[in-house]
Amino acid sequence: MTISTKQLRKQVAPFEKANTKASIIQLINTLGPYFLLWILAYLSLSVSYVLTLAISVVAAGFLVRVFIIFHDCCHYSFFKNRTANKVLGTLTGVLTLFPYSQWQHDHSIHHATSSNLDKRGTGDIWVLTVDEYLAASTWKKIAYRIYRNPFVMFGLGPIYVFLIMNRFNKKGAKRKERLNTYLTNFLILLVGGLVCLVIGVKAFLLVQGPIFLISGTLGIWLFYVQHTFEDSYFEHNEEWNFVLAAVEGSSFYKLPKLLQWLTGNIGYHHVHHLSPRVPNYKLEEVHNHTEPLQQVPTITLWTSLKSLKFRLWDEQNKKFVGFNYINQYKRTSQP
Template sequence: MNQTKQLRKMIAPFERNDKTASVRQLLNTIPPFILLWIAAYASLQVSYALTLLLSALAAGFLIRSFIIFHDCCHGSFFRSRKANDALGTLLGILTLFPYEQWKHSHNIHHAGSGNLERRGTGDMWLLTVKEYKEASAWTKLRYRIYRNPFVLFVVGPIALILITYRFNEKGARLKERRNTWLTNAGIAVLYSLLIWAIGWQSFLLVQLPVFWISGAAGIWLFYVQHQFEDSYFEHEEEWDYVKAAVEGSSFYKLPAWLQWLTGNIGYHHVHHLSPRVPNYHLQQAHEAAPPLEHATTITLLTSLKSLRFNLWDDERRQFVTFREGIRRAAEPPLRSTGRPA
């Protein structure tokens, strides 16, 4: 409890949004995205290689737009709730994410991140070694397909963003359902206008790489910030919010330009500790709280190891590969001392 209070006290000064900083971020994110998209279209007359390069840059600014959307979902971008909701809905049309639906599932993710009894909403599908061992052949096959990198990062953006998020969850509130309908209508109008203006072929040649690159990168960022070897997952009775934030969310140390494009989301441990901290204060909050130096730090190179981790070893409290998980499932269970029974 003392550690919790201490960390909260250190982080508290950074939970206040700055209207000037928020507006500045909007201005250095949305206009550049629009200009890069237009430049990518214009480059079709020069070289499609140049189009892909410009589309990749536009995708980076779309990711940055999503981080603003993400802050709006937490009510941290503007002081006004109405302003956050209005901007979040508009950015949801741009990024293809229904604001109310995503806000609901993402808040559930925050409330139970790292809690083995609260998996299933707003997070990656995760099985423990024991669960995988006891699963049916059909479930094991589906899980292996889901965890395949090609499915996660190539098929994933299409399945999740283009299809899943176009529909409401069963039992969704009326406000959430209406927002999804509004988002879908907004996307239809925006895309129809662009297709009318430049033709469907040109639209697809520009928008598809923008969509896929930003979608795959977004899924990767979410994946790698919780799927590292010594992450944190506990059962309800042992789960702790602060430990889940600091130990179960990585500090993704990126090059300065990537950190800027991704809106400091690499400071994910700070974000989970306090979602009220706007993205432009995350680095300052991290540096002001010495205990956060102990958060797991990963880099672009070391983060690639996460592709190997597929199962959570509940006894040893670490991620393992399918091969390691199958081998460990056949071993005698561990006592509390860590030795075979």
């Protein structure tokens, strides 16, 4: 696909401004239902825990939507005012267990290096090429296979990343980033402690536990499938192109309308990577009004399940493959 960077930027530019009214409406229709569902889930404990779990599934969907607001704040795209984005980002970070400044830093690197084979490692999912895997030590291969196992990535992954990794500053973090992490941790303990005092630790865990696990799994799945699809885009630094990385290395995840709404249009990930300053509620509009963006790789809820088998990037054939491809690759690569 021939893509003119200048032309694309010109078409997308008008959408790169937040609409304060739309942002406030989204805050209301996201936080309001989330808190209401949380209370209903707690009240349902006296009726049936099956009912509690059913409500928790819906609440988890709204927590994903809260994360999208947090995500927009990290790009300074939810409000026009930077301070407003920082304040709201920090508060929504408490609900989603993400320290605002730390994640903003790592996610900015992800956007600047996405699909660049020479700049992997920050804010992204661990991806090895076939050649890298074959050259790796036995222990590295074992670690990689464990990491890429769906149970580990989507089950244990949220627990490790959200509950443990996000609680610590990274080496070399700047002062404001460290302070923001401390503040987030304090507020999480304060809010969680107050809720436990009111309803009890057991009730809190019975409600928040499934909401956390379900939303965490959904969040990691969305991030995974947005960049892990068969004909994705990866290049070494000298051939890497920002626009191609955005529109060919990020998928258009075409979801049913309800799921699209709950996930804050993040399925239009190609648009988001092309222009992170576009608010989530404008992503679909950009896609529909920009013809070149309608030609990008498209995956559906059903076809996205194929991505579970993708483990390695095949540089020769420019596609994701599974571990079972290794023997075939060895045979075809032999002189």
